[in-house]
Amino acid sequence: MLSDWGAVFLFFVAAVIFSAGGVVTGFVLAPRRTTAQKVTTYECGVDTIGPTWVQFRTSYFLYALLFLIFDVETIYLYPWAVKFQSLGLFAFIEMIIFLFILIIGLWYAWKEGALEWM
Amino acid sequence: MLTLSVSLHHYLILAAVLFGIGLFGVLTKRNAVAVLICIELMLNAININLLAFNKYITPNDFIGQIFSIFVITVAAAEVGVGLAIVIAIYRNKLSVNLDEFDWLKW
């Protein structure tokens, strides 16, 4: 059953096997002896100072979320705007409803205080 | 296959590779956010698929494109929820390391 499509199939299988195999072999082979040295982060041989993970405040994430949502929705606005003339009234109403729903979302976010900086 | 012209296969293989990479990330990354990103990779691989098929199989209508738009938005929504959960769980446990979430088992 090796048609040229089959190549893709094999490739995919290989990908999965590699990914799965990596985890499995690592899990099987890796020795479990851990010393204090080993658990330290590797930083060009010198000991690291301070937390190796610089963390953002979660507030950034909240903003990121809101932005993400409202940003992606514009995807629907572009094609509609381009074809506005030919689509006509019904599409317009639909878009209004769509935006209305988004506005409710915004309202909700506001009410829940997602827009305050804490 | 040796011609340099880009054919459907190339797209498909690219998509497959991308999917595989994302998959690998999902299976290996220990950080929840990273796993989310890897899922995004997989979804983008699918978008490539859809668009390639749209270009080569059904060039006359836009099914694939529309589909990919939907996929993008839905993916965004999913990531949104995912991040929200990550934030909540971080507030709760001060960690997003997936290995630490195994109270629920057996």
Place this chain on the structure above:
Amino acid sequence: MIPDLSLIVPELAMAVLGLMVLIFGLIIPRGSRHGLGWFAALALLGVTGLVLAGWNNGGNLYGNLYVVDQFSQFFKITFLLAAFLVVLGSMRYVDRHLGGQSEYYSILIFATLGMMVMSSANDFMTMYLGLELMTISFIILVCFRRLEAKSLESGMKYVLLAGMSSAVLLYGLSLVYGITGTVVISEVGKILAMRAPLPLLMLGVVMLVAGLGFKISAVPFHMWSPDIYEGAPTPITAFLAVGSKAASFAILIRIFVVGMFGISLNWELLLAILAAVTIIVGNLVAIPQTNIKRLLAYSSIAQAGYILVGLVTASQDGVKGVLFYAFLYVFATVGAFTVASHFYNVTGSDEIKDYAGLAQRSPLMAAVMVVAMLSMAGIPPLAGFVGKFYLFMTIVENYLWLAFIGLIMSMVSVYYYLRVALVMYRNDPLDSTPIAVSAPVTVTLVVAMAVTLFLGIYPGPVAEVVNNAAHSFFMH
């Protein structure tokens, strides 16, 4: 230009309803939102009425992208009833443990809307949108107890695994689209009926099976469900076990029995094997469980296996069996989980051992639990027996081995179901304070038990309806 929207009135109503509940939440001050539950419940009943009103006028919209037939309408009624029962059963739980009534109910409604869309979707896009609407809503609901670590963890697991599985599903869909050049399922069916299955198509089928198998929690794609079921708020667990599963079965049937009918020989045996493995693993792992929700989770995995049996033959009888079983499964499951959640309300425990002497503390709850479980185990004269009967009758001639496995495993299931029954009836309660059952919960429980008994004693009418639904499904 304007499509005939009369067919999708229930869906529109649901969308409006969901938004309304959300807006109410924005307007009404926090303290006084307890009425929302009742509002949502009654509204859901109303929508059910809408569906029933439109029972006979089927049709399709947007160039056959969206099909409204008795098959989908039966599923819609199932979802709506399930949602209604869940809302009724969860009011107390929400007020006590969750808060955020408006979000809870509106998201629940949106999840139901997603299921309804799934049941009528006749193309991959609509299907995918419905699926994701349902899934994302469920993700939010699963981790609704923001301060409960378990709930959050299950939410995390759910969002990641669900995202991954839907990625796989999509990959499969994209491949099928690439092979057939269309996303309309009936078109796909027409094309595949003529064409020999390509390996790439088979790859697509594999991924579809995997993606949907995840949703119906078929072994080996089931790993997520026990954890999520345990971590999620119990009413949500019930809805997850019932609604998401039934909806996924709806699209599973559409894709395979309509879309992949031409190549049914390629997947029949696969589904048979999946069903067998699911039944076996689900029932076996349920045995050592000590947490009622986990027990029910595994048993619901097994139930998915039973329902899967109906797809194997891709026949009208099979679809009939699936519809019937999905319907009765709603009531048994919701009944059992409602008992669990109410018990948690009162005692704050999900451990089976704490159910000791429940029969003395609340005869109703104990009775409902036993009836639901025995029905799932398929003991006559309960609904589960009839359902299993319909399902397995379809496969006896070609897949007898599967029927045997099903039979043996139902016996095994009796073992762990009865363990719970014994704990409730034979052991003495640790504290014998009677458990008061609030009115809405009582309604849920009584309805669940009554329907389970009725369907078992007099399956005739529902069987008729289901038969017509399955028939309508094969019309176009």
Place this chain on the structure above:
Amino acid sequence: MVEFAMHNAWLVPLLPALSFLIIIFLTKPWKKLSALVCVAGMVLSCVIATLAAYGVFTNHEFTEKPLVYSVRWFSMAGLNIDVGVQLDPTSAMMMFMVTLVASLIFIYATGYMEGDPGYSVFFSYLSLFGASMLLLVVSSNLLQMFVAWELVGLCSYLLIGFYSHKISAREAAKKAFITCRVADFGLLLGLLSLQIVFGTLNLTELAEKISHFEQYTTMGILTLIALLVFAGPIGKSGQFPLHVWLPDAMEGPTPVSALIHAATMVVAGVYLVGRTLFLFHEVPTAMELVAVTGGFTALFAASIAITQREIKRILAYSTVSQIGYMMLALGLGSLTASMFHLWTHAFFKALMFLCAGSVLHALHHKADVWEMGGLIKKMPITGWTFVVGGLAIAGVPPFAGFWSKDEILLAAFDTGHYVLFGMAALTAFMTAFYMWRLIFLALFGDEKPENHPHESPLNMTLPLIALAVLSAVGGLVGTPWAPFWQEWIFFGHPHHADPNYLIMIGSVVLALAGIYLAYNLYCADKTRAKAHALAERYRFFWTVSYNKYYIDEIYLWFNHTFIDGAARLFYLFDIYVVDGVFVNGIAAITRLSGEGLRVTQTGRLQNYALVFFLGVLAVAVVLAFTDPSTAAGLTGGVK
């Protein structure tokens, strides 16, 4: 009105069922109300039954094709089960009789059970019993009939054991239940094989198919089926050798004995055989068996009744013997005679039980007839109604029993079964004797000083009077000169046996002889020396008869030696082999595999993801190996 009743005969069983539910769930705390609900339900359905019966008995076509209507209860390919009503003269008569007698007895019970702690419960049971019995009567198919059959069995179990504080009552209940189970097992087998062979259990279809059974099965199979089916009636109707439970069943409250163990339930067996007579009719062997069983049981039970001392026991044995009569008639192929006797017997036997109950009520449950006497002075109504019943059962014209018994004797004679005829005649004589022995001992003679009898209250005596009237005139519906009955209730075609005056006079003579003998022995001489002398002379027979031919003892011995022994063997086998090896072994295996699979659930999200993709691979492999050719191989070539 009549139309309505006829097309809604399902109400008849439904109403008592409703009153059962109402009593159980609502009115249990209020005794009077419960009783009222119970009686009202039964009376109402009696009205409907009467109307329906009227409708049936005024339209002659129902004798040809019964009125059947049913709903599809369960349907799938190859198996359709209906629940329905079949109205024809037989069922209409039965319906009417049962509702009428039941109503009277319910009313009686309101008085009799006065002050009993379980008053409401008792009436709920009564309603449930009425519902099941009527369901049995109207059923249009045998499965439905069987369900009702089991239900009445259950009710009788509950009611016999009603005084559950008495060990004897509990024992009797168990005995009845088990004995009937044994029989019902045979019946169930019979029904199953009917379903398998003929593919239906609907009476009409069965009748049609069995009329030319050669297309479906052989004579041998059919005989076997018939015998299996007959097993049920043997148990339920207390025929020899399964009659043992019926006398003990008298442990129940007397209204129960009257209703269940005299008038209605015990004749369910007769009714069932009557309903399925088309089956037996095809099988001469079975018919013979039925006839012989009936005849023998009649004589046998009568010979026991002669020497019994307890009033209700005597009646119980007479019941057994009378049912033997009915079976005999059926065996002779005369549905007419059998149903006719069923009809009259219901009245006078119910009457006599109620009288007995009233007597016991008066004497505070002193049951031995030898310790009674002269009651008729203190309780005239009870006494004289009892006398009417006695005349009826003895077969003295013009009382009811005479006509029906005459029908049976006639049937036996005309069909040339002279032996059976002789047995029946002898039985008639003995019946008259023991029944009047009872009457003379209990009612006449000089009073015992230690007894302080008093007439029972009105709600007990009124039913007595009503029943007395019925047992006086109930037989006139089927006199040889006005054969109304014979024209309506028959099997095949009505047969008008012209009155055979010889037999008629003969039976009258026998009855009078029996009564006279009883008078001589127990009434004429106050010392009853003759009676004792007689007993002494035939000491052996007397003992045997008094100990009921030791049947119970034999069964007991059999159980102890064989059943228990075998049981013990099986028990050991069970403990050590089955449980030890199979059950526990398998259970252990299952549990362990469960545990094993359980640990795969590590709780690690990414292990789940890994399993998921391994699953994908597995599915891919399976698909690769099950392309249509192989699949066809594996699935045995579908499509």
